[in-house]
Amino acid sequence: MPHDSHAKHAWPLFRSLASYSLPGDLMAGLTLAAIAIPEQMATARLGGFAPQIGFFAFMAGSLGFALLGGNRFLSCGADSTITPIFAGGLAALAAVGSPQYQGYAVALALMVGMMMLAGGAFRLGGIANLLSVPVMVGFLAGISVHIIVSQLPGVLGLKSPSGPTLDRIGVLAGELSRSNPFTLCIGLGVLATVFVSEKISAKIPGALIGLVAATLATIGLGLEGEGVSVVGSVPGTLPRLTLPELAPEHWVHLVSLAFVITVVVMVQTAATTRSFPSDPDKPADVDRDFLGAGAGSVLSGLFGAFPVNASPPRTGIVAETGGQSQLAGLAAAAIVLALLAFGTGLLQHVPDAALGGILLFVALRIIRVKQIVTIYRQSFSEFLLIAATAALIIVLPIQQGAFLGIMLSLLHGIWSTTRARLVEFERVPGTTIWWPAHPHIAGERIEGVAVIGLQAPLSFLNAPGFRSDVTKVLGAATPQLLVLEASGMVEIDFTAAQILLDVFKACSEQGVTVALARLESVRAQNAFERFRLFDALPREHVFHSVDEAVRKLAKVQ
Structure with missing residues (x-):
């Protein structure tokens, strides 16, 4: 039976642990870790970071949300929705992978975290409604294209082209004949494994199964000699306090990007906590969960990582596998910590194409085809809103497209109001x-x-x-x-x-x-x-x- 306390609503910290179930939470935490480990590695690589930075983000998100959040199931960590946006924004300021790039990411995490904390403290949950459903659907479709374009070179075994997204698509299309068949088999094999596992049951860690199988195949068949690139040495370093050394004007450069990321995190956090409420008979406490997500981003910055976000799929896993509290997230974070401390050697031969396959699955999953078809049939004008938002995200630099997508949503709301006669x-x-x-x-x-x-x-x-x-x-x-x-x-x-x-x-x-x-x-x-x-x-x-x-x-x- 889950432990409960009449004082749970009065707890200023760790409120979501007030109804824990030790066996249920530990089992849910084990399943969550199996899902999160490959996903967090892949998302870190998507943003131009080393794999362990994704683990830092997951641990920080889990601890921060457990500390201040209210939802018992919500999983917070590195997220593929926001990562392409801030990676694009940071790449315009510093070379990907450079110390400056890392410093900007840390500063951005701190800024997003503080904005989220302010949003929760001042009960600004209504900001989560800034993105209408059509704009959010178009937004996700555009993000999906960015993820696919960024991961295809790794899956195809090709050099990653530079330039605008449409130009990169053209370059990749012209070089398909030069694909490495081994990396292509690994990437598509992992994609198929995750897809089939998800179809059978969301509880099956298809990403982990695919990752392990791809790694064993790479070692057993000597595929590194056939041009299959691997993650390589992953330092067994643990998170340590990190503060960015940036001049004041550099912080100013991040304000608009931090605002865009914060709005997206608010929207996704609100949607997640409403989809998986702690108590179905009570409205979700969105403002409280903003505090949790904000604390996660602040800790992530202090750990030397990047902004974090709520994850609907991982949250669903916790809810479906018997999790009763944030103890599940903390257990998963402890498993990741143990992997960092003692098992990073296991990650050395993980193929980059396997991580690409996982992200291709994520990209395909976030395209809401059924919703797009429904909106097309029921409201063609709002379908055009989906198309316009997706086009902005794809054609323009992604952070600019995301900002204009938010503005488009606001203009749509204003236009709807002015139509009232x-x-x-x-x-x-x-x-x-x-x-x-x-x-x-x-x-x-x-x-x-x-x-x-x-x-x-x-x-x-x-x-x-x-x-x-x-x-x-x-x-x-x-x-x-x-x-x-x-x-x-x-x-x-x-x-x-x-x-x-x-x-x-x-x-x-x-x-x-x-x-x-x-x-x-x-x-x-x-x-x-x-x-x-x-x-x-x-x-x-x-x-x-x-x-x-x-x-x-x-x-x-």
């Missing part, structure tokens, strides 16, 4: 219900009464259009009573409040009585008080329903 209401015959007018639904109007509403927050984005629409209603046939059905107006900002005041005064000057119905939002009610809208609209003209307003002010029975 005035809706006229009609009474459903034989009832007291007032419903938005529809060409296929019979409704009735009352002489001298106009009922209007806006089914969106009223803000500076749509308030001018709202005023224009009201003017048209008043000009078409000046009513005696204008009822504003406000159930959809959940928020009113300063600009919108000034326009409402103008509308109320214009109606008064034209002899039109104005009433307000169904102002249900507490924030909108506070806005009416704060912006002194009741100075222009008598409080006795505020009603709980349109029918009540019409009966009392239009004298209709």
Whole structure:
């Protein structure tokens, strides 16, 4: 039985250990380690780092999240979603693999961690909604292409081309005939092993099985002599405190990249913790988990690694294999630590193509084909959003594409809000219900009464259009009573409040009585008080329903 404590919600640290199950967590930790070891090595290589740096990131992510996070299952560590983004950004500042590159990565991890900690402390979980689903799907598709293009040279046994992504694809296509058949067999063999294992059960460590088989084949058949490159010597070093020696202006260069990475980490952390909630009967504590992910990145920087992120697949493994708390992640981290201390010699003959095969599988898995097809069928305009986001990520330098993808998501949200226009209401015959007018639904109007509403927050984005629409209603046939059905107006900002005041005064000057119905939002009610809208609209003209307003002010029975 899992251990529980009535004080678990009061724990400031290690809250997620309050419901541990020693046998279940240790078994889940063993499975997690089997999945994480090859994945973390591969992700480190994807970013241009030595394999042990990926292990440092995993240990830091696991410890940091256990320290401050709340979700009992979430696995935090090196992640292939963010690694191509920050690797591209860092490569523009320093040569990949150089001490300067490593220093920038450490600084970036610290900055991302501090931004995540601030997001959790100030309860900014709403930032996770900055990326709409279509933009996130396009974002992942673009990232997938980057991973595939970066790993194909290793799988094909070719020299990695430089330049923009599209140019690299062209170069690789022209050199396919020069592929090394041995590396190609290893890469595709590992890819197939992981794919089949995943199809049978996510609990099977297909990546580890493929890695071990590829390594044994490389040693047994002497494939290094056939041009198969291997990881080589992995230092058995343990994490030690690392602080970057960067000038202040160099930190400034990282701010925009850190912001992009932080937004992506927030989105993925929120999605993961909501998909695998600690308690299905309670909402996920996204802000608390931001603290955990932030602590993971800070520790990762102090360990000399790079930013970390929540992993949905690894989190699913913990949940499915009996894990009850973050003890599973800590157990996996302890196994990785033991490997670093005593077993790095086992990694010397691991083929680079095997790591490439693992990453090819990751790249193919993050392309959400079913979702893309569904969006294409149900909303073609949002399918174009997927295509545009993916194109930005692929064509531009990846960190710029990612930033523009975030901006595209925000612009899409703004555009959706500005599209909200005035809706006229009609009474459903034989009832007291007032419903938005529809060409296929019979409704009735009352002489001298106009009922209007806006089914969106009223803000500076749509308030001018709202005023224009009201003017048209008043000009078409000046009513005696204008009822504003406000159930959809959940928020009113300063600009919108000034326009409402103008509308109320214009109606008064034209002899039109104005009433307000169904102002249900507490924030909108506070806005009416704060912006002194009741100075222009008598409080006795505020009603709980349109029918009540019409009966009392239009004298209709």
